Amino acid sequence: xxxxxxxxxxxxxxxxxxxxxxxxxxxxxxxxxxxxxxxxxxxxxxxxxxxxxxxxxxxxxxxxxxxxxxxxxxxxxxxxxxxxxxxxxxxxxxxxxxxxxxxxxxxxxxxxxxxxxxxxxxxxxxxxxxxxxxxxxxxxxxxxxxxxxxxxxxxxxxxxxxxxxxxxxxxxxxxxxxxxxxxxxxxxxxxxxxxxxxxxxxxxxxxxxxxxxxxxxxxxxxxxxxxxxxxxxxxxxxxxxxxxxxxxxxxxxxxxxxxxxxxxxxxxxxxxxxxxxxxxxxxxxxxxxxxxxxxxxxxxxxxxxxxxxxxxxxxxxxxxxxxxxxxxxxxxxxxxxxxxxxxxxxxxxxxxxxxxxxxxxxxxxxxxxxxxxxxxxxxxxxxxxxxxxxxxxxxxxxxxxxxxxxxxxxxxxxxxxxxxxxxxxx
Numbered sequence: 160x161x162x163x164x165x166x167x168x169x170x171x172x173x174x175x176x177x178x179x180x181x182x183x184x185x186x187x188x189x190x191x192x193x194x195x196x197x198x199x200x201x202x203x204x205x206x207x208x209x210x211x212x213x214x215x216x217x218x219x220x221x222x223x224x225x226x227x228x229x230x231x232x233x234x235x236x237x238x239x240x241x242x243x244x245x246x247x248x249x250x251x252x253x254x255x256x257x258x259x260x261x262x263x264x265x266x267x268x269x270x271x272x273x274x275x276x277x278x279x280x281x282x283x284x285x286x287x288x289x290x291x292x293x294x295x296x297x298x299x300x301x302x303x304x305x306x307x308x309x310x311x312x313x314x315x316x317x318x319x320x321x322x323x324x325x326x327x328x329x330x331x332x333x334x335x336x337x338x339x340x341x342x343x344x345x346x347x348x349x350x351x352x353x354x355x356x357x358x359x360x361x362x363x364x365x366x367x368x369x370x371x372x373x374x375x376x377x378x379x380x381x382x383x384x385x386x387x388x389x390x391x392x393x394x395x396x397x398x399x400x401x402x403x404x405x406x407x408x409x410x411x412x413x414x415x416x417x418x419x420x421x422x423x424x425x426x427x428x429x430x431x432x433x434x435x436x437x438x439x440x441x442x443x444x445x446x447x448x449x450x451x452x453x454x455x456x457x458x459x460x461x462x463x464x465x466x467x468x469x470x471x472x473x474x475x476x477x478x479x480x481x482x483x484x485x486x487x488x489x490x491x492x493x494x495x496x497x498x499x500x501x502x503x504x505x506x507x508x509x510x511x512x513x514x515x516x517x518x519x520x521x522x523x524x525x526x527x528x529x530x531x532x533x534x535x536x537x538x539x540x541x542x543x544x545x546x547x548x549x550x551x552x553x554x555x556x557x558x559x560x561x562x563x564x565x566x567x568x569x570x571x572x573x574x575x576x577x578x579x580x581x582x583x584x585x
Contacts, residue, residue, distance in 0.1 A: 169572035184234025333370035387424030427483035498557025
């Protein structure tokens with residue numbers, strides 16, 4: 160029996176540029192924004208707590224009458240825009256439509272109108288004998304989310320990625336076969352920069368799985384494919400980036416080839432490092448770090464849950480093998496994080512090559528409690544603290560994680576729960 164509503168399942172998590180706000184999107188089309196509490200004198204420990212700041216319905220379910228298809232309201236991705244004034248802005252997308260939202264605060268209201276009473280009713284013009292100057296009076300803080308622009312009708316297939324460009328004027332959106340470039344001010348047209356759709360759909364061999372703009376060079380972007388390859392493209396080279404500038408692929412080891420090789424090599428996420436020198440890709444069993452100057456193999460490979468290699472058959476039968484895990488960098492690019500099953504998530508330190516497995520669950524995460532590292536045993540004798548591979552819960556999976564851009568604060572989405580962990584402060 161499922162105790163929570165399907166629509167509450169979190170489908171994306173994203174910190175804003177300062178890390179003071181954290182947005183989540185869910186399968187019900189809602190966006191919830193959390194704001195970090197400022198430290199106060201009487202509550203010195205409250206710093207770091209994130210509380211709900213604003214909740215709004217971003218997308219509604221729709222119906223495509225031409226194709227007789229229901230379009231889910233589920234939020235696939237949220238991307239913040241750099242803050243330019245007192246308001247915050249973010250892009251959110253479902254399978255078909257991208258929306259630009261403005262989130263603004265109101266804590267004052269005008270009182271003393273001339274033409275209407277305080278309750279809003281219009282006054283009789285003949286009864287107005289004096290002129291009043293309206294004044295701004297304080298009121299309870301209201302956070303309003305208003306849709307500023309709607310970017311629709313540009314994707315035939317499901318949108319899997321949006322990424323704001325470093326020029327802060329344009330962004331890209333990617334679906335299974337095409338990538339479009341938009342200007343944030345222009346909603347009625349976008350520019351198609353990648354199109355891998357074959358003339359005959361029966362010849363389709365791969366799809367686009369993720370795409371991202373380079374953090375500093377506004378002409379460079381990458382996209383990954385279901386074949387385990389990554390293409391880096393330069394928009395200055397050609398208008399249609401069908402020919403990549405760089406092609407990253409690790410040759411497959413023929414000895415480990417199996418029926419599942421192609422499925423598990425599909426890349427579910429690609430992320431540039433903050434420095435822009437590296438990129439990270441996540442496939443089903445591992446995370447790889449690539450140097451943009453070296454195309455033939457990654458410079459680092461981290462096994463996320465190698466113990467599942469022997470379980471691929473049952474993971475194929477229960478469809479888990481198609482799960483799309485995301486990955487993220489910490490603020491200084493020295494560590495990376497990605498999720499696994501049983502509500503486990505993994506962190507890898509790139510300098511020391513140490514790694515740790517932690518669990519996001521209600522039982523062991525009381526406030527201020529220190530998380531204990533978890534270990535999985537594969538066959539043989541199981542140590543006291545270890546959990547056996549056969550008792551892992553594949554319904555509990557951490558697909559979405561985010562790392563604060565400046566501090567060691569992480570957000571982990573476990574089905575319908577959001578966990579926020581921070582480094583222990585001594």
